[in-house]
Amino acid sequence: MSLAAQVFYLGRRSVIRILRQPANWIFPLVFPLALMAVNTGGLHAATNLPGFPSDSFVAFFLAFPFIQGALFATVNAGVDLARDIQTGFLNRLALTPMRSGALLAGHLGGVLAVGALQALWYLTVGLVIGVRFESGAAGALVVFLLAVLIVFAFGSFGALAALRTGSTEAVHSLFPLFFVFLFISSMNLPRNLIETEWFRVAASLNPVSYLIEAIRSLVIEGWNAEALALGFGIAIALAIVGLTLSSLALRGRMART
Amino acid sequence: MDRAIEVRGLVREFKGGIKAVAGIDLDVAPGEIYGFLGPNGAGKSTTVHMLTTLLPPTAGTARVGGFDIVKQGPEVRKTIGAALQEAALDPLLTGREHLRLQLALHGIPRSERPARTDELLERVGLRLAADRKIGGYSGGMKRRLDLALALAHRPRILFLDEPTTGLDVQSRSALWDEVVRLKREDGVTVFLTTQYLEEADVLADRVGIIDHGRLVAEGTPAALKSEIGRPTIEALPADGTDDGTLEQVLRRFGALQPSTAGVAVRLDGQGDLADVVRALDAADVRVADLHLHAPTLDDVFLAKTGRSLEGSEEAEAEPE
Numbered sequence: 221m222s223l224a225a226q227v228f229y230l231g232r233r234s235v236i237r238i239l240r241q242p243a244n245w246i247f248p249l250v251f252p253l254a255l256m257a258v259n260t261g262g263l264h265a266a267t268n269l270p271g272f273p274s275d276s277f278v279a280f281f282l283a284f285p286f287i288q289g290a291l292f293a294t295v296n297a298g299v300d301l302a303r304d305i306q307t308g309f310l311n312r313l314a315l316t317p318m319r320s321g322a323l324l325a326g327h328l329g330g331v332l333a334v335g336a337l338q339a340l341w342y343l344t345v346g347l348v349i350g351v352r353f354e355s356g357a358a359g360a361l362v363v364f365l366l367a368v369l370i371v372f373a374f375g376s377f378g379a380l381a382a383l384r385t386g387s388t389e390a391v392h393s394l395f396p397l398f399f400v401f402l403f404i405s406s407m408n409l410p411r412n413l414i415e416t417e418w419f420r421v422a423a424s425l426n427p428v429s430y431l432i433e434a435i436r437s438l439v440i441e442g443w444n445a446e447a448l449a450l451g452f453g454i455a456i457a458l459a460i461v462g463l464t465l466s467s468l469a470l471r472g473r474m475a476r477t
Numbered sequence: 478m479d480r481a482i483e484v485r486g487l488v489r490e491f492k493g494g495i496k497a498v499a500g501i502d503l504d505v506a507p508g509e510i511y512g513f514l515g516p517n518g519a520g521k522s523t524t525v526h527m528l529t530t531l532l533p534p535t536a537g538t539a540r541v542g543g544f545d546i547v548k549q550g551p552e553v554r555k556t557i558g559a560a561l562q563e564a565a566l567d568p569l570l571t572g573r574e575h576l577r578l579q580l581a582l583h584g585i586p587r588s589e590r591p592a593r594t595d596e597l598l599e600r601v602g603l604r605l606a607a608d609r610k611i612g613g614y615s616g617g618m619k620r621r622l623d624l625a626l627a628l629a630h631r632p633r634i635l636f637l638d639e640p641t642t643g644l645d646v647q648s649r650s651a652l653w654d655e656v657v658r659l660k661r662e663d664g665v666t667v668f669l670t671t672q673y674l675e676e677a678d679v680l681a682d683r684v685g686i687i688d689h690g691r692l693v694a695e696g697t698p699a700a701l702k703s704e705i706g707r708p709t710i711e712a713l714p715a716d717g718t719d720d721g722t723l724e725q726v727l728r729r730f731g732a733l734q735p736s737t738a739g740v741a742v743r744l745d746g747q748g749d750l751a752d753v754v755r756a757l758d759a760a761d762v763r764v765a766d767l768h769l770h771a772p773t774l775d776d777v778f779l780a781k782t783g784r785s786l787e788g789s790e791e792a793e794a795e796p797e
Contacts, residue, residue, distance in 0.1 A: 221584040229581045233570065240569045240610075308565030311531055312626070315559055316582035317551060 226322035234330020248292035252285035274440040279351045283435035286367040289338040290374045291398045297331040298378030298391035305386040314474050335371025339364050359438040369455045376462030383469035405429040427454045481507045481666035486537035489523050497523040499690035512681030513670040520690040521670040525638045529559045558627035559636040564619040568612035583630040597625040617648025634666045674774045693781040702772040709770045713739035715763040726760050
């Protein structure tokens with residue numbers, strides 16, 4: 221059986237698993253948008269700050285759900301893989317002619333499918349509530365692609381955590397850590413308007429800021445080459461690092477001869 | 478191929494120098510059911526993990542289906558089926574979905590999968606539960622599905638790692654029937670680990686007894702039991718009876734054996750149960766209970782290790 225076919229069957233299983241755990245797709249679809257509604261209500265006045273890049277805080281904040289949704293997908297993906305290790309299902313798969321790369325690819329394929337669904341949902345909700353993309357329809361497509369790439373990159377770190385620890389609890393415990401990265405970023409304000417110095421420095425060092433800013437630029441600015449290069453560059457770099465490390469971890473985990 | 482499984486000096490050492498398997502030699506003939514008997518932690522599962530290519534050995538060699546387990550892992554995996562200690566199933570998938578995934582990953586052509594799935598479900602009696610999620614299956618149903626998955630690609634050699642642990646009598650009996658049928662009708666070689674004496678006795682053509690990672694006895698159940706020879710008499714002293722006096726009387730009939738509750742001797746031919754009763758009566762020794770044990774595999778284990786298999790448990794490093 222070809223590698224592509226193996227990836228397909230394992231990816232399909234991953235999607236079925238996610239769909240059969242409503243908490244794994246309802247929360248990522250609802251919670252980020254609910255948090256966006258709360259933040260938009262409370263921080264709307266920020267648009268009056270001199271130099272704030274948009275008149276609409278909703279448009280400014282729309283990048284947030286994409287990143288938070290990716291975090292949900294990451295943790296859920298990691299937990300599912302860790303459960304396979306804990307239950308011995310990974311051993312069952314290891315006893316088939318399946319190539320180990322297919323396991324990771326299939327697993328991330330399922331995560332990507334759900335990530336794509338999430339991204340479409342956030343885009344649709346954004347458009348329905350009146351957000352207009354300054355970069356047009358092509359920009360919305362690029363937002364979609366970048367969001368899926370971010371889900372893939374984050375998902376590879378979720379898989380890494382699962383493969384390194386083999387523990388669903390350990391993967392769950394990563395969620396607060398990921399959340400810290402999200403909150404110490406430019407999600408609420410542009411970095412140049414953050415007055416607290418340590419926060420501004422931390423946000424500037426935090427790669428999540430650049431992922432948010434890349435999506436945000438397409439919504440409120442139009443085509444900003446620098447923001448897009450940074451966003452795509454960081455997402456691709458994270459994906460490469462995460463995938464490499466998780467492949468190595470998988471090799472150790474599946475020590476079959 | 479004159480041997481389905483051939484093991485020479487197999488060793489697995491874990492971190493900290495713990496030897497879970499400390500040098501095993503064994504052969505299993507094609508079509509044979511080989512019972513690998515030992516207490517928890519004796520090294521049974523570690524051996525199975527090595528023979529199924531899931532764990533590289535630290536030393537020694539083994540060939541399964543004629544293929545080297547280290548150098549020819551993929552060929553070994555094509556030849557074998559395995560149901561490991563825990564029924565490793567996905568609670569969110571149905572029985573049918575499990576089988577379809579397994580068949581697909583084994584490269585069974587798409588056109589053959591539906592029929593093969595139905596055949597396997599029928600074989601293990603899960604046709605009616607095929608489209609239910611595994612989360613709702615009983616322990617016995619999970620074990621039967623596990624067996625069906627192991628048989629999906631028609632393996633010549635089957636590894637069953639404690640397949641009946643935790644099952645009720647009915648489920649255990651159904652699984653035994655299936656194992657016997659596999660050997661009889663399909664000529665499948667079965668390597669079966671168990672901690673149940675009865676299971677090894679009923680199913681296995683030959684038994685290997687493992688203790689502390691070493692094979693301490695091997696042979697047919699009948700041969701192993703005949704090695705022990707004569708039966709054992711075990712007496713439980715009545716209240717107020719002196720153990721010493723009881724032991725003194727019983728010693729006249731054979732060598733003392735370990736006993737958890739009273740005094741036991743293996744009869745040496747100097748007398749039988751009636752003689753023992755008469756001697757106890759003559760010595761005015763009162764007993765609460767008196768048992769005559771025909772030799773069992775537990776006696777074999779006891780004779781070889783000085784411990785009883787039942788209730789025996791060792792600390793073993795688990796396969797990592």
